[in-house]
Amino acid sequence: MANYSPSGDSILAPGATLQLISDQFAFTEGAAVDKEGNVFFTDQPNNKIWKYSTDGKLSVFMDSAGRSNGMYFDNNDNLVTCADEHDQVWSITKDGKVSVLVTDFKGHRLNGPNDLWIDAKGGMYLTDPYYQRDYWDRTHPDSALGGEHLYYLHPDHLTLTIVDDNIVKPNGVVGTPDGKQLYGVDIGAALIYRYDINEDGSLSNRQLFVKQLADGIMLDDRGNLYCAGNGVTVYNKEGKQIAHIEVPEKWTANLCFGGKDKNILYITASKSFYAIPTLVKGVE
8 A cells, every 4th residue: 555665764654554534525625734633624525624633533623614625724723724615715713713814816816726835924825726616606717817826925914926927737835844945736737846935935946846746745844745646655855756655546635744743644535534654743
């Protein structure tokens, strides 16, 4: 089930096997972990956000969840979601109170917010690809947007700017804990880029990290990059593949580290939700 790399790059716990937690969903996405290690994920077609607690209990956190997709916890432990029912970004408190952070870009409806990562300042990197949804009342994107872009929502939560407009179809995004580098997926071109993050949140020095078809991405405490898509493919900081975790689903959409010690890799894969223990830990 897992192809192991040389011992020096080992990331999975000895004898680790993939555990199916549940396969009751339509399409899972948006894996995100709170400060305690509880994992939240979406079942987008059924419009729900689920919670998997550190004590192994699975429950519905929110019904009518705005068709939430990618998610991430902010510095105050609020769950921030890409709610693409109306192409917004929501912030959800632990008791389920919703605040809308993003409604448009300069008066134009976004394509469909997909994934996000929040920096230490409270700024947010947001991907906005166009995937036609059957619950929309439109059949094409707003041409005024000029394409499918990577955005930055500044810490004031008032200013949204384009930080990369040269992408075919952006998708997964994650930054390093020191706030110095950002990884972004161009799923339309099957490429993953690495950027330098500037003081004002803008990006520079875009470089090709790997040629890889990927969806959601995540980092561990060694700086390894985990890529959902065909199972889970893992690259070290130099862009060398060090592991591949096979998942018995056609597509894995997202992933995160959770549990009390943040050392369990949780994977959202089509109709299922999986876990596998590791020797590494997730980072915020």
